[in-house]
Amino acid sequence: MKDPYQKYRFSAINIKKDVAMRFRNFSRLVSDSHTHTLERVMDFFEWNDLSPNDDLGINNNRTNKRINAVIAILKNIEKHQTLPTKAMLDTLFQVISNMENTEEKEEDFDFGSPEPLSRDNELDHYRNRYEEMQQQLGNYKKRMLHLLEQMTFVKGTFGKGHYKLDMDKNEFEELKKGL
Known part of the structure; x- marks a missing residue:
């Protein structure tokens, strides 16, 4: 079988020696050839609409928009799910505690400590629920x-x-x- 690179024509690029050494080390980690590594790096920048000159910190408008969207989602969850649920539980516990104070104390039952779910059991639970x-x-x-x-x-x-x-x-x- 012929080498797959035989059908391609290669071109030389002049790069400083220390940068070339650094690229070779990086290339060994990423891919089996320098060409594939360079293609993957360029694809990454194109697919993510990035430039090597972009500031990926908080000052980036796209990053700020994404962070603000996540914050809005979390606030919405808190407002519409967590807080009403907490209020209902608080009300329920107040009613129960008021009932306990007015009625005679019944025997205390020891239900034992709950068994923590293992990761596999939890995964099975969520998988079954998803299928349902x-x-x-x-x-x-x-x-x-x-x-x-x-x-x-x-x-x-x-x-x-x-x-x-x-x-x-x-x-x-x-x-x-x-x-």
Whole structure:
């Protein structure tokens, strides 16, 4: 088998000796040839829309926009998920503590210490949950496709037309219960 580089013509570039040595060391880590290494470096800069002269620090507008977007997402999560959940739990615990104070104390049960989930168990849990969610999504898609198949377009006499759902009342009630 011929060397794959035989079909290419090579060109020489004059580079300072210390830079060439440094590039050779870097090239050994990245790829099997200097050409592949240089192509990967150039591809990296092109794909990421970067220039070697770019400042990748906080002063970069793109970086600032991305950081601000992440901050906005986290604030949104805190505002719409974490704080309401915490408020509900606080309310629940207050009600429970008020009930305990007014009622007689019942026996204390020792439930033992919870077993921490191992990484594999946690991964299995989330994988199973993901598969369940995918199955539910598939079921919803099937229901929606079935529903869309039962729709027909009715052209209006005056003005715009509309869609009509060809479904009897019982089917519609079953659909509502299923959601």
